[in-house]
Amino acid sequence: MRGAAHLRFWAVLALALCIGAVASVPVVQAQTVQGPVLEAPLDYKAWEKLAASADDLIDDASTSSAELETLRLEIAGWRTRLLAAQGTNASRIATIRAQVDALGAPPAEGVSEPRDAASRRKELADQLAVAQAPAVAAVEAYSRADGVITEIDRVLRERQTEALLEVWPLPINPANWPVAAETVLGKVAVLTGEVRENLNDEAKREEAVAALPLIIGLLLFAALTILRGRALLEGKAFRLMERGTSDTREIWSFVTSLGQVVVPILGVLALTIALALSKLPGTFGLVVLTALFTAGGAVFIARWLGSCSFPRAAAAPTHLRLEEGDRASGRFMAQVLGVTLGLEILRDAAFTDSAATDAAQSVLSYPTLLVAGFFLFKLAKLLLRSTKGAVVNDATTPFSNRLIALIARIALVVGVLGPLLATVGYVRAGQGMVFPMIVSLGLVAFLLALQNLVGAVYAVLIRNDERGRDALVPVLVGFFLAFASTPFLALIWGARVADLTEVFTKLRDGFQIGQTRISPSDFILLAVVFGFWFLITRLLQGALKTSILPKTNLDQGGQNAIVAGVGYIGIFLAALIGITAAGIDLSGLAIVAGALSVGIGFGLQNIVSNFVAGIILLIERPISEGDWIEVNGVMGTVRGISVRSTRIQTFDRTDVIVPNSDFVSGMVTNWTRFNLSxxxxxxxxxxxxxxxxxxxxxxxxxxxxxxxxxxxxxxxxxxxxxxxxxxxxxxxxxxxxxxxxxxxxxxxxxxxxxxxxxxGIEIPFGQRDIWIRNPEALGQISKAPDAPKPA
The missing domain is CATH 3.30.70.100 (Alpha-Beta Plaits)
Structure with a gap:
């Protein structure tokens, strides 16, 4: 069985295939609407037989994990069909229930009912029981299938945990080294034996000779792309960024840099095909060739991610603030980690089988694990150093720097703890920490590179190089990419593909509320229908505002009131149509809504009163936009009327928000409502x-x-x-x-x-005449000896 490292590398492809498989399964919901028409009735006897055998296989410790995975896949198919069967006869059941409701409520105890009505009620009850029987059986079988799948997942997780915590012979014990050497020599002997056997096979030699021109062409293509193609494209991307900084140049540089991955991987593929066409490799050789292609992809992807995260060009965008020397060290460490990951993939393919003992696998795994842990530790320290210069405080530190700092601290611990665990015998535990951490760093680097690309593309689209990268759309796309990477991180850290498909299945199947099953597809349908009718409402408002109402005799205030009223009614109807289309039954919430309405009424009475007042203002129109009014000592021009408040712009250009209830209950002076005179x-x-x-x-x-x-x-x-x-x-x-x-x-x-x-007309100002009654007294005072002298 292939090891975890090989599977992790192909996690992206596996996840995409699984999502496609889940999406292709028809989704049938057990709602109180028309049920599905099944192609054929379910064979419940076959299901019972499969469920019984599944119980036996789960209890049998000798059952392999591969057998359990196959069994789980088969039961998952049954579970999907059983879910669809829960809607059998849904329309017929709804009709019978409507007929029963038409008969009225059953009579109270001790009260007789007319014979015809009682007979009809009994007949309908019998029909309802018959119609519900398939759905009831499907519900019971669905519950059992779901329980069996849960049991299989539990067993597989326990086995995975046991394998991860298994103690192997110490890799540093010299007594185990000869076993490892014998294992390597044995694999080399197998490989050379297959080559000699194929060389002695005349038919294979003839096939190889016939394909010789193609083989030579593939080898030349591989040599050119691997040795020269990547370097040429890397130099081209570097020169693009060195010539100047612009978003367009950054986009072309990114596209060109992708060739550093695509071109050499095509070369490795050509080399693999050429060796396979030569008929030299045998069964084991083909396994090694397949692993060689995967390992080559890991090496070149790591080198490309290193060049994106630690670019050579000083003007290239990056989330890491490092000098040229540190960037060069980062590129080197990324390349070394890619090589160690590639070697681990080769070792996993060549030596993970029943022929290789635990001692041999422990010794052969330890060197690459030790080197990977060392350089992972060094890279983590470099990442931490790059974030320290950008950290000012929690309010100004970019989110990407916080994320990088957090991941770097985790990598720092893993880089030390992983090799230590392997040293004491927990080799698989060390592998399960170090290599997933390397792949996780690669995924984060890829996401950051994509975020830079999205920012550059958006800046080009809006033709604003300065604000495009910091706009809301690129930020939202970055958060969406981070959220979308969650399943891939789960696969990297040991989650099974079946675990993810189970999550998707649960989301798809939804949950039961009363007689209605609610699933995310219902909410998607609700959003689509609501969005469609909301768009229709906006278009209608626009037509009324610009084309229809201006041709009427209504004033501007009346036109605004009609447009606003159409908007409120349209939004309400859009929500109602969306809920109905999604099949969501809100009748069960009526009691809860009634109980909460009293408390909500007291708590939101001011908001409700303002809302009602806003409706009154739109209907009666005592004020309109543009009116010069005075209310509560505030004088100004009405600039906007909403359902809760009205915005008034005073003559000193300040905005005052006035609750609508003040216009209904208070005194309002409108200077220009009906006449501007x-x-x-x-x-x-x-x-x-x-x-x-x-x-x-x-x-x-x-x-x-x-x-x-x-x-x-x-x-x-x-x-x-x-x-x-x-x-x-x-x-x-x-x-x-x-x-x-x-x-x-x-x-x-x-x-x-x-x-x-x-x-010659005089505009007077205030004047006062002063008459002194006793001027002689003033003369006597001025002659006194101690009178003050004039200045």
């Missing part, structure tokens, strides 16, 4: 002795000359009062738009000052 009063005083009729004529001319003044009724000039210092006049006029009252007042005052100056 408004009265303006301008006061002016002239000196006593001035010809009042002349002043009246001048002020009348000034008022009538204003463009915004209404001439019907005409402006009026009145002598309002005899003041203490002046004759007080008032200009009273109606303006077409009261919003310009301040401007008109200023223009009138300027014109008054100009005309009064031309006509």
């Amino acid at each position: 408004g009265r303006l009063i301008v006061k002016v005083g002239v000196a006593y002795g001035t010809d009042t009729r002349k002043v009246e004529k001048i002020l009348q001319e000034i008022a009538e000359a204003q463009p915004l003044a209404v001439l019907n009724p005409p402006p009026v000039v009145v002598l309002a009062a005899f003041g203490a210092d002046s004759l007080d006049f008032e200009i009273r006029l109606i303006l077409r738009d009261v919003n310009f009252s301040v401007t008109v007042r200023s223009e009138i005052n300027h014109e008054i000052a100009r005309r009064f100056e031309e006509e």
Whole structure:
């Protein structure tokens, strides 16, 4: 059986295949709607036989893990069909229940029912029992299948744990070294024996000679791509980034750098095919060749990830703040870790079988494990050093730096603990820590490189190199990539593919609430349907606002009220249609909602009152956007009306949020709601002795000359009062738009000052006459000897 390292490397491919297999299984939900039509009735006898044999195999300790995995796969198929069978006769059951409901509630105890109604009720009850029988049997069988799968998973996990904690002979014990040497020599002998046997086979020699041109071409291609292709592409990517920094150049550099992986892996594949076509390798040789291809992929991928994380070009984007010397060390350590991983894959393929003893495997595994742990420790220290310069405080430290620091600390511990465990005999435990940690670091490096690429692509799309990388979309994509990598991390750290498919199955099958089964697909359908009708609502609002309502006689406030009302109704209907389409039955929540409504009503009474007031404002429209209003001492222009509050912009350009309930329960002054006209009063005083009729004529001319003044009724000039210092006049006029009252007042005052100056009319200011009753007393005081001398 192949070891864990080989399987981990192909985890990505295995996970993709499993997800595709799970997605291809038809999803049938046991809901209170039309049930599925099964191709053929289930053979419950065959299921009982399989379930009984599964119980025996689980209890038998000699059953291999491969047999249990095969059994689990077969039972999982039965479980899917049993889940589908739970919806059998769903439409018929719904019809019968509707008929029973039409008969009314059963009579109370001791009360007789008419014979025809009782007979019909009994007949429908019998039909309902018959119709429900297949679904009931499917539910029972489904529960048993789910339990058997749980038991198989438990046994396999226990075996996996036992294998991980198995103690092998000490690899540092010299007594075990000869066994390891004999095992290596034995494998070499097997390999050379297969080559000699194939060379002596005339038929295979003829096949090899016939394929010789192709073999030579493949070998030349392999030599060119492995020895020169990767280096050329690496140099090209380096020159692209050295010429300057831009998002477009970064994208092309990333695409070019991918050739460092693709091209040499194609070369390794060509080499593998050439050796296979030569007919030299035998059965064991083909196993080694397959492992060689995987190992080569590990080496070149590690080198590429190292160049992405520790780039040669100083302008290349990276999450690590390191000098050129440290970056070079990082690339070297990444390459060494890739080589050790490749060697582990080769060793796992060549020596993990029944012929290799535990002592031989322990000794042969220890050197690569020791080297991997050492360089993992060194790389972890380098990563920690790169994050220290970026750490200021928790508020300013980027999330990527925190993640790198956390992973580096874990790698630091693993790099020390893994070889120590192997030294005392827990070789598999050491392997299960060190190599998964290496692959995890590679996965994190790949995610960070992808995040940089997404930021560059988004910056190019929005044509903003400075803000594109820090925008919300690249950040969300980065979080999505991190979340999507969770299954791969689980596979890397020893999770079985069946464990992930089981999780996907549980998510797909959902959970039971009453008579309805809820699954994530229901919520996806709910979101899709709601999103569709929400989009229709927005389109309708846009059509009303821009095309239909402007052609009516409604004012702007009425148009806004209709558009807002359509939006609220549309959102409510979209939610209702989405819930109905998803088949979610909310009747079971009615009691809970009724119980909570009282408490929610008290706790949210202010919000509810503001919401109701907002609806009233939209219907009655006492105020509209653009109105000049005054409420609770706040004066300004209405800028927006929402369901909870209204935004008023004061004349000093500050926004005031006023709850809607204040407009319904309080006093509101609307200066411009139904008519923009408004009265303006301008006061002016002239000196006593001035010809009042002349002043009246001048002020009348000034008022009538204003463009915004209404001439019907005409402006009026009145002598309002005899003041203490002046004759007080008032200009009273109606303006077409009261919003310009301040401007008109200023223009009138300027014109008054100009005309009064031309006509010689004095605008007095406050004056006081002082009368001294006894001036002789002041003279006597000034003559006194101690009187103060004038300065």
